[in-house]
Amino acid sequence: MNLTREQIRVMIYYDYKKQLSQEECLESLHKTFDDSCVSRATVYNWFAEFSRGRDHFEDEPRAGRPRTAVTPENIEAVRELAAV
Known part of the structure; x- marks a missing residue:
């Protein structure tokens, strides 16, 4: 899973x-899933975030390229460039 x-x-x-x-x-997480489910650092970092009052689970917006740059629009644009 x-x-x-x-x-x-x-x-x-x-x-x-x-x-x-x-x-x-x-x-608990390692027993339920497996040892590769989450690292110790991740658990400690998120406990710290929650103790500072964070109450949402999504990533914060940040500068730079998105996690994935492969979109249907990009694929079509590359195909059009390749056809030229």
């Missing part, structure tokens, strides 16, 4: 709200 980042963050938030420790959260 492939979990999205947001799904993992929701589970970390749930454990945070239950007042589990970071280690208990990490152990």
Whole structure:
């Protein structure tokens, strides 16, 4: 089962709200899924974010190119350029 980042963050938030420790959260995730599900650093970072008041799970907008640049529009533009 492939979990999205947001799904993992929701589970970390749930454990945070239950007042589990970071280690208990990490152990629970590894026991339920596997050791590659999430890193220790990720759990600790998200506990810190939630303790600062963050209450949403999506990535913050940032500068730079998007995660993926492959869109139907881009594919069509490349095909048109290749046909010239």
